[in-house]
Amino acid sequence: MSGESLSLSGHAKTVVEDWSSDKQAFNVPWGKFMMWMFLVSDTFIFSCFLVGYMNVRRTTTDPWPYPSEVFALEMFGTSVPLILIAIMTFILITSSGTMALAVRFAHFKDKNKIFLLMLVTAALGASFVGLQAFEWSKLIAEGVRPWTNPFGAPQFGSIFFMVTGFHGLHVSCGVIYLLVIARKILRGDYDKKGDYSIVEITGLYWHFVDLVWVFIFAFFYLW
Amino acid sequence: MENVATQETESHEDEAQHPIGVYLKVWILLFVISGLSYAVDYFDFQGMMRWSLIIIFMLLKAGLIIAVFMHVMWERMALITAILGPPLLLITLIGFMISEGLYVFGNRVDYMGRPAAAERIHVADVIHHDEEHGEEAMEEGH
Numbered sequence: 001m002s003g004e005s006l007s008l009s010g011h012a013k014t015v016v017e018d019w020s021s022d023k024q025a026f027n028v029p030w031g032k033f034m035m036w037m038f039l040v041s042d043t044f045i046f047s048c049f050l051v052g053y054m055n056v057r058r059t060t061t062d063p064w065p066y067p068s069e070v071f072a073l074e075m076f077g078t079s080v081p082l083i084l085i086a087i088m089t090f091i092l093i094t095s096s097g098t099m100a101l102a103v104r105f106a107h108f109k110d111k112n113k114i115f116l117l118m119l120v121t122a123a124l125g126a127s128f129v130g131l132q133a134f135e136w137s138k139l140i141a142e143g144v145r146p147w148t149n150p151f152g153a154p155q156f157g158s159i160f161f162m163v164t165g166f167h168g169l170h171v172s173c174g175v176i177y178l179l180v181i182a183r184k185i186l187r188g189d190y191d192k193k194g195d196y197s198i199v200e201i202t203g204l205y206w207h208f209v210d211l212v213w214v215f216i217f218a219f220f221y222l223w
Numbered sequence: 224m225e226n227v228a229t230q231e232t233e234s235h236e237d238e239a240q241h242p243i244g245v246y247l248k249v250w251i252l253l254f255v256i257s258g259l260s261y262a263v264d265y266f267d268f269q270g271m272m273r274w275s276l277i278i279i280f281m282l283l284k285a286g287l288i289i290a291v292f293m294h295v296m297w298e299r300m301a302l303i304t305a306i307l308g309p310p311l312l313l314i315t316l317i318g319f320m321i322s323e324g325l326y327v328f329g330n331r332v333d334y335m336g337r338p339a340a341a342e343r344i345h346v347a348d349v350i351h352h353d354e355e356h357g358e359e360a361m362e363e364g365h
Contacts, residue, residue, distance in 0.1 A: 011300035018301035026302050036306055047313050051320050058324030061331050062338055068264045069346035079347075086261045093257060097250035100292045104243060142350055150349045200294070207292045211285055218281035222264055223274070 029197045032204070039208045042170075046212050049163050050219055056155045065151030067221050070144075071135070085221045088131050089213065092171075095124035096210040099203050106199035111185055114199055118182035121206060125175040132168045136161075163216055170209050177202060241297075249291045256280050256287075 008016060018025050026033050057064060068081040075083065102117035139160070143150045146158040181202045190196055260280040263273060290296040295303055 015300045015304060018299060026305065027299060028302060033302075036302070040306060040309055043310050044313070047310070047316070051313070051316055054317070055320045055324045055327075058321070059327040059331065061328070061335070063343040066343060066346065072346070082261065082264050086257075089257050089261070090254065093250070093253045096253070096288065096292055097246065100246045100250070101243070103294075104241065104246060150344075151346060152344045204293055207288055210292075211288050214281055214284045214288065218260070218277050222260060222277050 029195075029201075031201050032197060035201045035204050039204065042208065046166070046215070049166065050215060053159045053163065053220065056159060057153075060153045060155050062153035062155075064153050065149065065156050067223075070139070070151055071221065082221060084131065084135055085217065088128055088135075089217055091124050091128050091131070092210050092213050095121045095128070096207055098124065099206045103200050103203040106196040109194065109196055111188070114196070115182050115186045118178050118185070118199075118202070122175045122178040122182065125171050125178065125206075125209075129168055129171050129175070132164060132171075135164075159220070163220060167209070167212055167216060170212070174206050174209050177205060245291060249287050253284055253287060256284050260284075 018027065069079075071083075071085050072079045072081045073083045074080075098117050099121045102114050102121065105113040105117065139149075144157045144160070146161050148154045149157045181198055184190065185196075185199070190198060257280075260277060263276045263280070268276060289307075295306065298306075
């Protein structure tokens with residue numbers, strides 16, 4: 001259309017350019033690319049858990065518990081279904097929002113704002129883990145174990161502890177990661193080179209944790 | 224010619240130019256969609272309606288997070304294909320496991336029969352919050 005000899009258009013053309021030239025294929029900082037590769041491999045781990053859950057739920061002949069009742073809380077004298085998980089979801093989305101803003105301020109090299117927003121993100125992440133600890137102890141008190149539970153199929157307990165435990169571990173690691181990087185930002189470790197891409201890399205990890213929760217929320221808690 | 228012009232401006236767009244409004248809008252949108260998916264449970268939609276709504280809201284949220292928060296929509300196509308391509312293989316795994324799951328379930332019903340209690344159990348029938356504490360309920364369970 002534009003009269004060029006190469007008929008590939010737009011995005012497809014950039015792919016050919018990036019791969020065929022005698023240069024590095026991905027035009028991003030190496031740390032960012034490595035984080036992406038880690039996240040892609042982590043995607044496979046969580047996918048194996050969720051596919052395993054699907055298989056276990058399809059094959060069990062025992063009735064599956066009602067997640068919306070199991071995760072209900074007594075509020076104002078009535079039982080509100082799934083409310084604990086809804087609150088945790090909103091906390092995690094909020095933390096993703098503050099992290100996105102931190103990444104934005106990294107482009108302006110605004111150290112104080114980056115530090116503050118990362119700190120808020122870490123605090124929200126920590127409160128998410130706190131609520132998860134509450135959820136675990138509530139279910140354990142009610143007799144839910146990895147091998148049995150009073151609400152139906154015993155597989156419910158093993159999937160619950162494995163999937164939410166592994167996700168909670170990711171959130172906990174993320175909180176530590178955020179705090180370490182926030183401190184380094186404030187201390188001025190990145191001022192010399194003026195390279196703040198570490199904030200975006202940390203942000204990628206944090207948004208991924210939120211992303212995984214979207215799938216856990218849909219398939220484990222709502223399904 | 225117009226196409227070429229828009230491509231030019233797109234490729235020259237710097238990440239620092241993303242207006243803050245984009246993030247705030249997506250943030251609010253994520254809140255709304257999460258509220259809607261919670262409403263699916265709260266108003267107790269069942270069957271095909273429930274499953275399709277859950278999947279739609281999930282994909283919308285995941286798409287927004289990946290595209291905007293993780294900046295994928297502003298990356299070059301070579302990186303996007305490297306990130307989003309490999310996970311597509313999972314569709315094969317899911318397909319195999321659905322077929323395998325149906326087979327195993329069928330075998331279990333054929334050879335071991337369904338368990339005595341085939342009805343789903345309501346939590347209120349097992350846990351009584353008014354009369355006893357959770358710990359006592361656990362002892363009862365043993």
